[in-house]
Amino acid sequence: DAGVIQSPRHEVTEMGQEVTLRCKPISGHNSLFWYRQTMMRGLELLIYFNNNVPIDDSGMPEDRFSAKMPNASFSTLKIQPSEPRDSAVYFCASSVNRALQPQHFGDGTRLSIL
């Protein structure tokens, strides 16, 4: 079975540019999570969705960040405009929306903002 698929794997862009990260969850999973990982702050939950509906976006750092889940098989995380401090590895994870179910992570997008 295919796991969580993220694209791109790497992104390098200049500050001020719009960045869009993409995620395809595992088929049948109805919870989706976006995380950011940096050396300084570790793994941070940005936002998560249940059944395509955003449940908690309190981890989204600023208005420059937005996330959507237009259907059960696709989600995007957008940064506009991007800044150097947004450089990090961004992970998407999905799970079945039942108690005690583990999250399955993608391999992440390594984002570098110059």
Place this chain on the structure above:
Amino acid sequence: GNSVTQMEGPVTLSEEAFLTINCTYTATGYPSLFWYVQYPGEGLQLLLKATKADDKGSNKGFEATYRKETTSFHLEKGSVQVSDSAVYFCALSDGQAGTALIFGKGTTLSVSS
């Protein structure tokens, strides 16, 4: 609120040494506990889990026992290998459907031959 505290790393061991990575938690109710592992360049993978007090989760030679009296879920392995070098994350779920995991900061393990 709920939280997870892991021992600071890095942990550096020789092959075949005994490993302990400490994890303690603060939670209301009856949480479930997890250990995830992250190999270089990859996402996190579930290593093991325990869903109630005194449960022991195990996988790939790793074990962790859910201790409610000490609010701990320490990860152990009797004999580590070079291939175990990774970052290990302790995580907590409040046990409700559709809620996010709470992760510790991660502990880096480096095993040398």
